[in-house]
Amino acid sequence: MTQPSTNTGETDADVDPPTRRDGIGTDANPEADGERATAAETDDRPRESALVADDLELEYPTSEQPVVDCTRLDVPEGEITALVGPNGSGKSTLLKALSSQLEPAAGTARLRGTDLQSFDPKELARELGILSQENDPVGDITVEDLVYHGRYPHRGFFDGLTAEDEEAVERAIALAGIDDIRDAELGQLSGGQKQLAWIAMVLAQDTDILLLDEPTTFLDLHHQFRVLETIRELNEREDVTVAVVLHDISQAARFADYLIAMCDGEPYDWGPPEEIVTEELLADVFEVEARVQYEPELQVLPKRSLSNANER
Amino acid sequence: MAGSHSVGTDAAARRQEGWLTGTLVLFCLASTVVTIVAGLVQVSFGEYSMTILEAWRAVANPDVVLNADAWNAFLFGGELPEMDRNSIVVWNIRLPRVFVAIIAGATLAVSGAIFQAVTRNELASPFVLGVSSGAGFAVLATLVVFSGLAPFLPFVAAVGGTVAFLLVYGIAWKDGTSPVRLVLAGVIVNMVFQSLQQGLFFFADDLGVVQTAIAWLTGSLTGTGWDEVRVAVLPAVLAIGLALAGSRQLNVLLLGERTARSLGMRVERVRFLLSAVAILAASVAISVAGVVSFFGLVVPHIVRNTLGGDYRRLMVGCLFAGPALMVTADVGARLALGGTQLPVGVVTGLIGGPYFLYLMRKQRSMGEL
Numbered sequence: 001m002t003q004p005s006t007n008t009g010e011t012d013a014d015v016d017p018p019t020r021r022d023g024i025g026t027d028a029n030p031e032a033d034g035e036r037a038t039a040a041e042t043d044d045r046p047r048e049s050a051l052v053a054d055d056l057e058l059e060y061p062t063s064e065q066p067v068v069d070c071t072r073l074d075v076p077e078g079e080i081t082a083l084v085g086p087n088g089s090g091k092s093t094l095l096k097a098l099s100s101q102l103e104p105a106a107g108t109a110r111l112r113g114t115d116l117q118s119f120d121p122k123e124l125a126r127e128l129g130i131l132s133q134e135n136d137p138v139g140d141i142t143v144e145d146l147v148y149h150g151r152y153p154h155r156g157f158f159d160g161l162t163a164e165d166e167e168a169v170e171r172a173i174a175l176a177g178i179d180d181i182r183d184a185e186l187g188q189l190s191g192g193q194k195q196l197a198w199i200a201m202v203l204a205q206d207t208d209i210l211l212l213d214e215p216t217t218f219l220d221l222h223h224q225f226r227v228l229e230t231i232r233e234l235n236e237r238e239d240v241t242v243a244v245v246l247h248d249i250s251q252a253a254r255f256a257d258y259l260i261a262m263c264d265g266e267p268y269d270w271g272p273p274e275e276i277v278t279e280e281l282l283a284d285v286f287e288v289e290a291r292v293q294y295e296p297e298l299q300v301l302p303k304r305s306l307s308n309a310n311e312r
Numbered sequence: 313m314a315g316s317h318s319v320g321t322d323a324a325a326r327r328q329e330g331w332l333t334g335t336l337v338l339f340c341l342a343s344t345v346v347t348i349v350a351g352l353v354q355v356s357f358g359e360y361s362m363t364i365l366e367a368w369r370a371v372a373n374p375d376v377v378l379n380a381d382a383w384n385a386f387l388f389g390g391e392l393p394e395m396d397r398n399s400i401v402v403w404n405i406r407l408p409r410v411f412v413a414i415i416a417g418a419t420l421a422v423s424g425a426i427f428q429a430v431t432r433n434e435l436a437s438p439f440v441l442g443v444s445s446g447a448g449f450a451v452l453a454t455l456v457v458f459s460g461l462a463p464f465l466p467f468v469a470a471v472g473g474t475v476a477f478l479l480v481y482g483i484a485w486k487d488g489t490s491p492v493r494l495v496l497a498g499v500i501v502n503m504v505f506q507s508l509q510q511g512l513f514f515f516a517d518d519l520g521v522v523q524t525a526i527a528w529l530t531g532s533l534t535g536t537g538w539d540e541v542r543v544a545v546l547p548a549v550l551a552i553g554l555a556l557a558g559s560r561q562l563n564v565l566l567l568g569e570r571t572a573r574s575l576g577m578r579v580e581r582v583r584f585l586l587s588a589v590a591i592l593a594a595s596v597a598i599s600v601a602g603v604v605s606f607f608g609l610v611v612p613h614i615v616r617n618t619l620g621g622d623y624r625r626l627m628v629g630c631l632f633a634g635p636a637l638m639v640t641a642d643v644g645a646r647l648a649l650g651g652t653q654l655p656v657g658v659v660t661g662l663i664g665g666p667y668f669l670y671l672m673r674k675q676r677s678m679g680e681l
Contacts, residue, residue: 061487099574101570101573101574120576121573121576121577121578122576122577123576124576125574125575125576126576129574130574131574132570132571132574135567135568135570135571136432136567136568136569136570136571138566138567138568139621140620140621140622141563141566141621141622145563145622146567149563149564149567149571149575150575152564152575152576152577153575153576157557157561158557202574205575
C-alpha cells in the first residue's frame, strides 16, 4: 500500500504518510536539514501512520524546559518502529505522550487521526497497549491471573468472562511462550519470565498498536531474544503496529523496520535502519565512534566514546 | 492451590470458579463455626443466669424464630409480642449484640481491606487514614456540645469520617494521590482530630458523658441492641455488596497505578469511589460500635496470610473472618472480667497489636511502602 509521493495534497491526518514530503510535513520542520531529507525521500515508504505527533511539546511539572519538542513524528502502521537515543533524550517521555499517559503542553498526538486526549480511557486501551519500563512489584498473583487483567478494557464493571476473553488470554500466553509458568506466582519468577508475563498481559488486551518502553533492558540475552521474537511474531502474524523504545542501537538496527533517533528531546532522524544508521548518526546522537557495516546485513560495531563532543 | 483443576473441564467454567478454592471454602466454614460457637457462648452467660441448655433452647425457641410479630419487632421496631423471660433475655438483649458484632466485624474488615488496596499500603486502615478519628471527634462533639443531635449519632459519625477522609485526600492531592502521601496526610489529620478530642474532654461537665465518650472512642458493644442492628444492616449490606463487586477493580489497582491506567482504568475515580465504599463500611461499624482499634488493620492481614492477595478471595474471607473475630473479641470483653464489661476495642487492641507485630516479624516484605 505504498502511496505515490505526489498526492499529499488531499490527504487528511489519518492517511498522512509518515514522511516530510512536499506539503504537510516540511513547513512544520524548520530544523530539518539536508542530511536527513535524503534519508527519508526514498520510495520504500511505509503505509499510513498509526500514531502521529504534531508540534508536540512535552514537559513534566517539575521541569521548566520542555523535555520533548517535536514538530512531526510518525509511527507507521503495521511496522515495528524503534525509538533509539541516549539516556535522557526523551524516548520514554515521547512514548508516554503517544499513549496519552502524559498530556502534551502544546501540540497533539493523534491515533489514526483522532486526538488521543479525546479518547475514553477504556476505548483507548482497546486500541493501544502499553508496557511501562518498570512495573510495580506485584507478589502473589499467578501469571494467568495477571494475563487475565489484560482483558480489563474489554469488560464492564459487572461483566463476567466471555469465551472471547478466554481466547485472547490463551493466545497471549501461547505467543509469549509462557504456558509452562502460567500457574506460577509472579514474585517467584526471574526478571525475564516476569517481563514475558507482563508482555502477555498487554497482548491479551488485543490491541492493534503496542507501545513498549525498553522491554529488553535488564534481561539476559536469551530473554531479550524471546521478547523481541514475540514482538516480531505478533507484528507478522497479526499485523500489529509496534513502537518500542530500545536501549541498544545495534539491536534496534537489526530488529526494527523503522527507526526514530532521538537526540536532546528532538527527533534527529527517522526512516528504515539501512538508510539512517550511519557512523555520523552514531557520533552525533550517541557520541560514540562506531563502524557501521551494511553487508551482508546492517551491523553496528561501537568502538569507543567520543570525548565530550557537545557536553552541556 | 489455584491450579488444582480437573483436566478436561470447560475452560470458561474453570476460570469463573478459579478463585473459589477449597482453602477459601474451608476458611469460611471455619469462620462460621467460630462465629456460631462464640455467639452461643455470648448468649449463654451473663448477669441473668440460666443454664446453657435453657439459653440454647431459647435461641431455637420456635415461638420466637417462627413468629412474624417478633421479627417485626426486631427489624422494624414494632411492638414486642409476649414471650417468656429467657427468650426476652436471649433474643432482645444478648443476640442482637452478637448481630451487631457480626455487622461491625464484617464492615470493618472489608473497609480495611479496601483501604489497603486503594492506597497500595499494607499499613492502611480506616484508623490510619483519619476516618476513625474524624468520626470519633464528631461523636464526642455531639455528646459534649451538641447533645440534641444524640439520636443521630451514627449519621454524625459517618459525616465526621467522611470529612476527615476528604481532608486527608485533599492534603494528599497533588496531581493525583500517592499511597505514601495519603498515609502521611492521614497521620497529620489523625493528630489534629485526636488533639481536638482531648480538648473536648475539658468541656464535659458530666462524668457519665465522659464515660460514654471514652467507650465510644475505644469501641464498645455494651448495650447495643436491635436499634443498632436496624440502623446498620442496610448500609452494611450495601457497602459489602459494592465491595465484593469492586474486588476485581481492586486487583487491577494493585498492579500499580501506571498499569491500571494503561488498562483503561480511570484510576482516581475508581480509587475515590472505592474509598467512599470503605468509608461507608467503616462508618457503619463506628456508628454502632465506636472506634474499634486495630481491627480494620489486622483482619485483612490474617485473611491475606491464609488465602493470598487476590481480592476476590480476600474480600469473601474478610466477610467471614471479621464477624468471627469480632464476636470472639466481644465475648472476651463481656465475660473475661466477670462483673465488669470491657470495651471490645480494648480487647482487639491488646490482641491485635502484638499479633500485628508478629506478622511484621514473620513477613519480611511488610512495612515496605
